[in-house]
Amino acid sequence: MAVQRFPRRIFRDTLILTVPGSFDRYQVPQEIATYTITNVHVQSDNETVKTGDNTEVRLKGKCWVYPVYSTPNLDLEALQESAQSAGGVMTCKVVNKAGRTSGPYTILTVNSYPDDEDNLHHYMLELV
DSSP: OOOOOOOGGGOOEEEEEEEEEEEOTTSOEEEEEEEEEEEEEEEEOOEEEEOSSOEEEEOOEEEEEOTTTSBSOOOHHHHHHHHHHTTOOOEEEEEOTTSOEEEEEEEEEEEEEEOTTSSEEEEEEEEO
16 A cells, blocks of 8 residues: 655644754753754644642654655754764754744654655654
8 A cells, every 4th residue: 555645734834953963061052053844744742641649741742744845855863863973852843834933842753754665755753
């Protein structure tokens, strides 16, 4: 079965991605690259954890970057490896179609998903 295209109408958000390049001796980021990726889809994925005396809501989200619609087309896995090798993590802010900004979020994982021909179909970023 062929991998289906995502509907264009859901890709209306903008991702402002921050990638640290190095840190000083006080762990303050020194070299920061910022990328703006348009036409992404962000969806909340909150989790409720109940214990005996507490209820905790973990605010999480998922971001889909689909190279057919999203621009520019960046190698997000390479950017994540670069941030991790510098000792940091990628962060982002999201601007929705109404112009409201949310975040900052920390990007926990970057997963790439192939299509039937082993080409990149989309990236999924896990945000907290």
